[in-house]
Amino acid sequence: MFVLPKKNELGFFEIRLESIGGLGANLAGKMLAEAGVLGLGLNGSNFSSYGSEKKGSPVKSFIRFCDTEVEIRDHSPIEQPHVIGVFHEALYKTVNVVSGLKADGIVLVNTTRDFDEVKKDLQLEYGTLAIVDALTIAVEENTKVNTAMLGALYRICDFLDPESMRNVIRKTFEKKYPHLVEPNICTFDRGYTEVEFKTYEIPVTAEDKGFSRPLPQLGYLTQEIGGVITTQANSILKDLSGSRQGFLPQFNMVKCIHCAACDNVCPDNCFVWEEGQDKRGRKQVILQGIDYQYCKGCLKCVEACPTDALGDLREMIGYAETNRVKQNFPYVAGRMA
Ligand code: SF4
Ligand code: SF4
Secondary structure, eight states: OOOOSOOOTTSEEEEEEEEETTSOHHHHHHHHHHIIIIIHOOEEEEEEEESSOOTTSEEEEEEEEEOTTSOOOOOSOOSSOSEEEEOOGGGGGTOOTTTTOOTTOEEEEEOSSOHHHHHHHHTOOSEEEEEEOHHHHHHHHTSOHHHHHHHHHHHHSTTSOHHHHHHHHHHHHTTTOGGGHHHHHHHHHHHHHHOEEEEEOOOTTOOOOOOOOOOOSSSTTTOOGGGOOTTTTOOTTOOOGGGOOSEEEEEOGGGOOOOOHHHHHOTTOOEEEEEEEOTTSOEEEEEEEEOGGGOOOOOHHHHHOSSSSEEEEEOOTTHHHHHOOOOOOSEETTEEO
């Protein structure tokens, strides 16, 4: 009979996937759970938590495994996992993705950066960091990020049989989309082989970090004096960078003819304009650039642009912040912008 390598005090091996809507973490969680239950005969459960079912909003998927003699009577979110999978680096800004990691736990991150940079941003003090460039694999194979992440997760959860996942991929695609079988198996295998590991030693005094539930920014204890709502009925403070799935539009002003075709299709008011003059000195509004705070990376503007003034660019950490042109709203949170 198969026995799990690690368990908590209730007898569970637990995995938490941290993602944003649209990247397929929910499906990846289901597939992992099925592989443990149907492939290895373990007891297992999986569920996800998300707010509005909207592309770009934070999503968590939870997977619990236990030996067959243990019953799963715990259906609460996983707070102290053995393995964490982070599908998108923009999550660091809003979510403490490594919250509650076990001292001997593993965090898998989809990233192009090196170990120490990722560790610093994660504020990871100890444990094993695993990195894989799942987006590049998915782009090169013309598939999805979640398949490459699944490959890396199978390598981490080495009690799961990778051949069973290859069979699931074959069964999923071979009837309707046979041309997708090989690229998806290749994506899975590349995630499995290309993931790299680095362990940060546990300080002698370190114990498992407890789970910390973030407090809401505004509640009955933190309400502003008089309950004044300073930004009523607008989304001026909304940051959509977590919605981008690895690409953003890059603006080249030299090639721009200021035709506003991009602005007409942009659903999020990202383009910033200023009054100026054309070459003959006539009044004209001139495109200044893109306010990436509101850009969700749909790339509709790139398709609409009649010149090469907009192109799609693989997003690097810090690019959006450096090249952002701020919208000139008259007020931000009740103050002059
Ligand atoms: S569509 Fe292209 S050329 Fe027209 S304003 Fe936008 S960036 Fe400039
Ligand atoms: S990709 Fe272009 S159209 Fe889409 S939200 Fe960003 S700026 Fe607007």
